[in-house]
Amino acid sequence: MRYERPETLEDAVGLLSATPERSHILAGGTDLLVRMKNDDFDADLVVDIKRIAGMGEIARTDAGFVIGAAVPCAKLAEDAALVAAWPGVVEAANLIGSTQIQSRCTMTGNLCNAGPAADSVPALVAVDARVKIVGPEGNRIIPARDVPVGPGQTSLAPGEIVAAIVLPEPAPQTGSAYLRFIPRTEMDIAVVGTAVVLTRDADGTVASARVALGAVGPRVIVPDDAAQMLVGTTLDDDTLARFEAACSDAATPIDDKRGTVAFRKEVAGVLARRAAKIAYDRAGETQ
Amino acid sequence: MSFDASYNEKELNAVGTRPVRPDGVDKVTGRARYGADYNMPGQLVARVLRSPHAHARILRIDTSQAEALKGVKAVVTAADLPDLTDGDASLFAILDNCMARTKALYDGHAVAAVAAIDVHVARKALKLIEVDYEVLPHVVDVDLAMAPDAPVLDETIITKGVTPAPDAPSNVFAHSEFGHGDVAAGFAKADEIVERTFKTEQTHQGYIEPHACVASCNSDGSAEMWVCTQGPFVYRQVCADLLGLEVSKLKVTSSEIGGGFGGKTHVWAEPVALALSRKAGRPVKLVMSRNEVFRASGPTSATSIDVKIGATKDGTITAAEATLRYTSGPYPDTWAETGAMTAFACYDLENVKTVGIEVLVNRPKVAAYRAPSAPMAAFAVESAIDSLAHKIGIDAVDFRIKNAAREGTRSSYGPVYGPIGIGPTLEAAKAHAHMSAPLGKNQGRGMACGFWFNFGGQTCTDLNISADGTVTLSVGTVDVGGSRASLSMIAAEELGIAYEDVKAGVADTASLGYNDMTDGSRGTFSSSMATISAARNAIAVMKQRAALMWDIPVEDIEWKDGQAHAVGASHDNLAPLSVKDIAAKAGNTGGPIAGHSELVADGAGVSFGTHICDVEVDPETGATRVIRYTVIQDAGKAVHPAYVEGQYQGGAAQGIGWALNEEYIYGEDGRLQNAGFLDYRIPVCSDLPMIDTQILEIPNPNHPYGVRGVGETSIVPPLAAVANAVSDAVGVRMTHVPISPPRILAALKAQR
Ligand SMILES: Cc1cc2nc3c(=O)[nH]c(=O)nc-3n(C[C@H](O)[C@H](O)[C@H](O)COP(=O)(O)OP(=O)(O)OC[C@H]3O[C@@H](n4cnc5c(N)ncnc54)[C@H](O)[C@@H]3O)c2cc1C
DSSP: OOEOOOHHHHHHHHHHHHHOOEEEEEESSSTHHHHTSTTTTOOOOEEEEEEEEEOOEEEEEETTTETTOOOOOOHTOOHHHHHOOOOOHHHHHTSSSSHHHHHOOOOOHHHHOOOOOOOHHHHHHHHHEEEEEEETTTTEEGGGGGSETTTTTSSOOTTTTTEEEEEOOOTTTTEEEEEEESSSOOOOOOOOOEEEEEEEESOEEEEEEEEEESSSSSSBBOOOHHHHHHHSOOOHHHHHHHHHHHHHHHHHOBBTBOOOOEEEEEEHHHHHHHHHHHHHHHHHHOO | OOOOOOOOOOOOTTTOOHHHHHTEEEEHTTSSOOOOOOOOOOOOEEEEEEEESSSSSEEEEEOOHHHHHEEEEEOOOOOSSSOTTOOOOHHHHHHHHHSSEEEEOSOOOEEEEEESSSSSHHHHHHEEEEEEEEOOOOOHHHHHTSSSOOOOOOOOOOOBSOOOSSSSSSSSEEEEEEEOOOHHHHHOOOOOEEEEEEEEEEOOOOOOSSOEEEEEEEETTEEEEEEEEHHHHHHHHHHHHHHTTTTGGEEEOOOOOOTTTTTSSSSHHHHHHHHHHHHSSSSSSEEEEEEHHHHSSSOOOEEEEEEEEETTTSSOOEEEEEEEEEEBBSSSHHHHHHHHHHTTTTTOSSSEEEEEEEEEEOOOOOOOOSTTHHHHHHHHHHHHHHHHHHHTTOOHHHHHHHHHHOTOBOTSOBBBOOOOOOHHHHHHHHHHHHSOOOOOOTEEEEEOOOOOOOEEEEEEEEEEETTSSOOEEEEEEEEESHHHHHHHHHHHHHHHHGGEEEEEEEETTSOOOOOOSSSSOOOOHHHHHHHHHHHHHHHHHHHHHHHHHHOGGGGGGGEEEEEEOOOOOTTTTTEEEEEHHHHHTTTHHHHHHHHHHHEEEOOOOOOOEEEEEEEEEEETOOEEEEEEEEEEEESSSSSHHHHHHHHHHHHHHHHHHHTTTTOOBTTTTTTTTSSSSTTTTTGGGSSSSEEEEEOOOOOOOTTTTTTOOOGGGSSSSSSEEEEEEEEHHHHOOEEEEEEOOOHHHHHHHHHO
């Protein structure tokens, strides 16, 4: 197995294109290194992207926050502007693993690993994040939601690399939140994950809302009809009860070692309701 | 030399203090050598091929391609481990478990193994081994395995212990029965009766260090093994028996141990490593992965238990009965019998009956796990006791106090108790501030008692006095919880020297006589007894040497405060001789000075504990947090109180994990779904509160200092204590462990 640390994206793309099979991109490595320990893992090439200029940086541009593919999740919490703009994304990324894991792992890795229970992915989908992709056939920008296509599967073509995740500038009075359910307090994998982003009008009613549910389907679920129920309300108890039921209905989990269908559907609704409350309160605190 | 082990109250100086452990620096600096940290020249790497099927006949194994691979030095199958067990069924079960012979009996059962020059070659070789299986129907659930239409694992098994004997084979290996009195008459006298069925899922000991060994067989019939084990002498015996080696020619050295909890009292892959080494003619290192540890080693029984208890309105239990069904994995064993013995051991009962039923299933061979079989029985019984207390409207602690066993009680499993600690731990619980602390919203409190037998067994130690007066102590019980410190303290106490002047170590099997393994909470109990005896023997030698040095009769010498004192009018002006003084002259007074001891440590003294637990449950998600936890247990005498507290806390932590989240989860296909620490959820630090402890000291009459084993009892009450607390918090009786969030929400829903 070959290990390469190219200094440019072009070189990285070149290396990957030359070895289209059994080659892997290494960001933080907190998924990949674990997989490599399996007896049935085989690789010819591992391309570490952490040396590539700009990969470890967060830039604020006209497009919004451009988060390099190798930015460790711990660094997100150190960026005050990002925390103020998208607390729901930062808190999701900072639920991953532990302090040690967060100082290595990236949101890009979380996204490209395409695990249905990935914590940062519902948060990214809820804020409608985009990803910048470079590849042998050129560059493209797609919604983060379209990167994972199924468990362990992405829409990336051979040789393609995610270069950055782009979060838009939030509209005024926007709040975001992410909550997950795990049976333990940490070092666990989400049994249900819920992200809510909403924007308030001047009078306190919800002007727009977006909801994303994780770990309750092969991909993140975006229950637009449930989100629409919040619009025009101030999250009164009735609305929240209907919203909770709609989120439960939208969830399509399976019975597995992490929980039953009934449990996951019910908890998806409970957490979505709680996340909506938090996002609403946060929206009220911003200018 | 005769040795009197009876308790003798006296002032102790070293015992009861909290010195730093001798193995601490090595452990925190990473220098300590565990199972995988040992290497030999020319060593090969072993890998094991395991069955992906829960139950399958092995039709054919073709290893030729693997053998032909460059770098492969040996491939073994059951054919390389011929059956030398001579009708010994339990030894045969160990052999068959190490390497499947005709059938793979569970997902993860070893079918072949390779030794190669490196891990890459070994991995590749595994893929080249062809195995043809005929997949058979399987069963993993304890109740389903007893159903009339269940697939039968072993057609030769006809249930023992029932009359008339059944005429068809089944998965029920045996029934066992304990108790006394007339339960029917007792229930007739009861005003209230609680009758319920409980279930517990299979858990793993969860030791952090996977099984690991380096085995080396020589052409002259001698062999060596470095291995992570709780019992090097037992491993030596079993491996020698299985491989046809002479016991004395196999030297086994135990490594430091990263947890065992009973799981390292049984051999797993060690005979396979020896077989590979014998075939390859080179040393072989075999380290299990975590996946293999879960699939093929260790777990405890899954159980299903019926309990019925009756009491009069004044709170007197009139009868108690339980039927306990325990899985043993695919081989016969006696786990239910142990559960049946412990179930009602805390109580003084006129009429009691328990039946243990041993059930074979397609899961890994059950191994000992800290007070094996007792936690599940205690869960069922203590839950029912709690319900009954509610039903008759009496406080749960008072109810237990009223019915607690005491000195002179005939236990439910037969023997009559000597002085015991169940009453005092309950009284201490009643008086504890935890018991009356206020509870908040969604919070609940539970308590429960537990019992464990404890064990003594064969033990020997060597105590050698060096020329500078310092002491080396060689013991044969593996140090799993700080026993090198405790035993050094004991030697220092007896000799009257400083703790720092004693260095205790665990000897290999070539350097010391046979010792039973570290199990049954026996390590400190039995090795301290042998250490006291060895120290007293060394003192006798030192007195003789002092007599020679002074040229006075040995009868005129007294040993006090680490010195020989001459007594009597004619020579009491002689300055005392210290260990150092005597040791310095040893070469001229008869050579090296040592004390030895070989004994059977009888009278381990049964142990009891009472736990109190507070939880908070989120009623919308079923998430449970343990917010306060108190362990009260009788230690007899706490030699090193910090390590006794550590045992109390460790057992409670493991029990809390078992109660709330840990379980083996099998798919429809009989494959283990969660063979890793991500989905097999042991508690992490932040899941637990600080676990408070209270040590009671009710001296064991059969130990010079009153010591009892303390290692296991602490895992017995938590399942029930947590269950009682959760049931209190949510208002529904939880009867299925682990009490995971989905089970709590489902129970709440069913009640609505
Ligand atoms: C102890 C532990 C705890 C964990 N806890 C959590 C948790 O709580 N929640 C959670 O969601 N996850 C958890 N994880 C999983 C993991 O940490 C996360 O998925 C993490 O975000 C992965 O990021 P990474 O940078 O380390 O990815 P890597 O391992 O480097 O990569 C992951 C995958 O993405 C691909 N990839 C990486 N970068 C790119 C790129 N730029 N372009 C295209 N493909 C790319 C890799 O080839 C690989 O397939 C845990 C892992 C561990 C070891």
